Amino acid sequence: MLSSNSGNIANNLAQIHKNISDLCQTWHRKVEDVQLLAVSKTWPVEDIRAAFNAGQTCFGENYLQEAVNKINDLHELEIEWHFIGAIQSNKTRELAEHFDWVHSVDRLKIAHRLSQQRQPSLPPLNICLQVNISQEATKSGLSLNQLPSVVDEVISLPNLALRGLMAIPAKADKLDAQREALAKLRQALTKLQLTHPQLDTLSMGMSDDMEAAIAEGSTMLRIGTAIFGERKLSGL
Numbered sequence: 001m002l003s004s005n006s007g008n009i010a011n012n013l014a015q016i017h018k019n020i021s022d023l024c025q026t027w028h029r030k031v032e033d034v035q036l037l038a039v040s041k042t043w044p045v046e047d048i049r050a051a052f053n054a055g056q057t058c059f060g061e062n063y064l065q066e067a068v069n070k071i072n073d074l075h076e077l078e079i080e081w082h083f084i085g086a087i088q089s090n091k092t093r094e095l096a097e098h099f100d101w102v103h104s105v106d107r108l109k110i111a112h113r114l115s116q117q118r119q120p121s122l123p124p125l126n127i128c129l130q131v132n133i134s135q136e137a138t139k140s141g142l143s144l145n146q147l148p149s150v151v152d153e154v155i156s157l158p159n160l161a162l163r164g165l166m167a168i169p170a171k172a173d174k175l176d177a178q179r180e181a182l183a184k185l186r187q188a189l190t191k192l193q194l195t196h197p198q199l200d201t202l203s204m205g206m207s208d209d210m211e212a213a214i215a216e217g218s219t220m221l222r223i224g225t226a227i228f229g230e231r232k233l234s235g236l
Contacts, residue, residue: 005047005229010054012227013038020214020221027215034214037082037203039224041066045073047228052077060084060103060222064091071098084166084203084222086140093117096159101126103166103203103222106140111154118159126163128203129154133184134170141167144188151192151199164201164219165189171208178212186217 016036024031040048041062048059048070057078061067062085071081082101087110095102096117105111105127118125129150132141142150147165155162165188169181182204193199205213207226214221 005050008229009047009050009227012229013051013054013056016223016226019210023211023214027211029214029217033219035220037084037220037222038227039084039206039222040070040228041085041224043228045070048074048079049077051227052079056227058082060224062086064094068094068098089113096125099125101128101163103128104130104140105154106130106142108150108153111150111157111160115157115160120159122159124159124161126161126201127154128164128166128201129162131165131167131185131188133167133181136170139168144184147188147192151196155196162196162199164199164203165192166203168206169204169209175212175215178209179216182209182212182216182218189217 020034020036021031024034035058037058037060038051038056039060058080060082061070067083080100081098082103083095083099084103087095087104089109092110092113096114102114102125111127114125114127129147130141131147132139132143151162154160165185167185172178172181185202185204189199189202201220202218203220203222205218205221207223210221
């Protein structure tokens with residue numbers, strides 16, 4: 001059964017794709033180089049199904065049990081599932097078993113556990129390393145100084161494919177300030193690509209800083225509110 005919100009979701013997706021296309025033209029980016037990840041946390045399976053029926057295939061979830069329930073409920077759809085939330089060590093097995101991507105790997109211990117718990121029969125688990133780009137005490141993530149040594153170790157782990165970097169910078173209202181933080185992540189990836197050219201992903205940019213993210217080279221935008229509406233409170 002389709003969600004009563006399905007028409008709005010389809011229209012919102014069409015508008016976001018137009019906005020992305022326009023911004024790519026403004027900032028001299030190829031539109032095919034910018035992927036839209038629909039952040040579906042707290043939204044019901046009916047809304048995810050509506051987005052899927054409108055052409056969206058990649059969905060990001062923050063809460064593990066909620067996400068696993070949705071993955072099971074929508075198992076017949078060819079959805080690419082991304083985990084973008086905080087990771088507890090005792091939850092890595094379910095992440096390794098159920099997801100295609102994990103964006104929020106913030107320490108070596110998590111990478112090792114995901115590698116050990118990913119079944120070799122499955123494709124390698126795509127991961128991004130989360131960077132605390134604004135050095136906020138309340139946020140997890142690696143420092144820029146930690147990145148080179150962590151990348152060298154993670155990239156050698158079996159059953160994982162290190163794809164790039166992810167960040168959630170401190171909130172800023174002005175485009176220049178937003179770009180300043182995101183530029184640090186872009187520069188970090190560019191430096192890493194000198195020795196690890198296979199790294200190809202910058203997971204950065206949400207509904208409020210989408211233009212800055214596109215300007216600074218994001219390859220994956222994590223958009224929720226602009227697709228589904230104002231956030232619902234999760235009961236899970």
